[in-house]
């Protein structure tokens with residue numbers, strides 16, 4: 001393999017690569033072939049201690065700098081990331097199996113957007129003056145301190161930046177623990193931030209499974225935890241963080257509805273359903289996996305969808321012509337196969353896909369089920385793979401109620417030409433990130449996050465600043481102090 005996927009060491013701590021082979025071995029598997037492409041070791045207690053000590057030291061130094069100076073470092077990191085986009089995208093494809101066609105435009109570029117955006121905001125993070133009628137007060141926006149980021153495996157570069165950029169802009173330090181399935185890309189983010197001028201220790205990356213994450217979450221010197229992961233992990237991490245009264249952001253799973261009304265522009269709706277189910281081989285948290293189609297257009301919708309699926313190019317993800325890569329792991333493919341089997345067994349109609357191709361790599365065909373009912377397992381549980389469930393509806397109020405009948409609330413989308421209906425329906429959907437005549441856009445300027453079991457807090461946009469800073473208020477008395485005695 002011409003590209004060297006083996007990192008210099010497992011961790012990036014205090015401005016340098018750090019190794020400690022006493023930790024548990026993590027083999028990094030290339031999802032397209034099943035080959036081991038790198039070996040890293042889970043962080044030992046010594047590595048965790050080095051990350052915490054250097055993180056706290058760097059945070060004090062960083063918080064003492066002006067916002068403008070901090071922003072300059074982040075914007076420089078964004079520039080480096082863009083310059084190195086091709087190399088970073090190839091690595092993202094090795095780490096995740098996502099097609100290079102996607103990683104070239106959606107991963108390091110999205111990370112760079114976050115660094116640039118929050119770098120731009122850093123100099124304008126202020127408090128306010130409050131007139132108290134003679135006396136006055138003011139507020140100071142202060143960093144939280146040492147933040148921990150814990151990542152999922154679907155967007156390793158993006159997640160490392162979506163958490164790191166706002167944290168650093170606000171004057172915090174971060175220890176980031178990537179998913180053990182995709183440990184490679186975040187190391188590059190740490191390298192780049194260091195090269196851009198971040199103090200040593202400000203953004204440390206340490207490897208490990210849930211146990212390492214658990215140690216970070218319960219560490220008293222950690223002030224905030226931001227997790228991207230599943231709802232069950234979110235429940236555990238949220239509870240553990242609450243013990244230490246830590247700030248949290250929880251970006252969790254979903255089972256989001258995408259509603260296609262009878263007046264929708266069908267090709268756009270089909271395009272939205274494809275983007276919302278098959279991008280990144282279906283491994284996107286916000287996917288619109290419950291596609292509610294008005295019964296009067298069901299046949300037309302399915303016919304167009306089937307036609308468009310002829311454009312699937314499944315194969316070597318490093319080939320830019322490929323638009324569907326493998327699942328991230330054998331385990332994830334097994335999970336998806338289990339859901340496809342359940343869909344068939346519970347009576348859904350298989351319209352496309354449903355098979356696991358022979359050969360190496362964790363490939364599975366993009367799959368569409370029609371005649372899905374609300375009670376079926378594939379309509380209730382997050383699959384996190386390329387499985388679209390098409391349900392039908394007849395009435396607006398009915399579809400809103402059914403769309404909301406889930407514990408999740410990450411995303412929702414509506415396709416209609418009726419602009420009043422679009423806003424009326426979106427207004428009633430219980431979801432954090434919504435789309436009208438589109439699906440799965442995630443620009444850094446808009447808040448991203450869920451309601452109900454899908455999460456707490458928001459990433460991206462000015463909203464993220466609230467989750468990485470806190471206000472100190474100061475009362476200033478101008479006259480004498482009156483007291484009872």
Ligand SMILES: NC(=O)c1ccc[n+]([C@@H]2O[C@H](COP(=O)([O-])OP(=O)(O)OC[C@H]3O[C@@H](n4cnc5c(N)ncnc54)[C@H](O)[C@@H]3O)[C@@H](O)[C@H]2O)c1
Pocket residue numbers: 150151152153154155177178179180208209210211212213214217228229230231232233234236237250251252253254284285286382384410449450454455
């Ligand atoms: N809302 C979002 O922004 C978003 C984005 C991407 C993925 N996700 C969700 O992530 C899930 C898929 O990712 P996954 O399989 O990596 O999720 P996961 O919950 O299995 O793991 C997520 C991370 O948590 C760590 N972890 C596990 N147990 C822990 C513990 N007890 N304490 C601390 N850390 C622990 C893991 O090592 C990993 O780094 C899906 O549910 C998906 O919807 C959500």
Ligand SMILES: O=CCc1c[nH]cn1
Pocket residue numbers: 154155158283284285286440441442
């Ligand atoms: O996987 C969830 C986050 C996301 C959504 N779109 C791009 N990234």
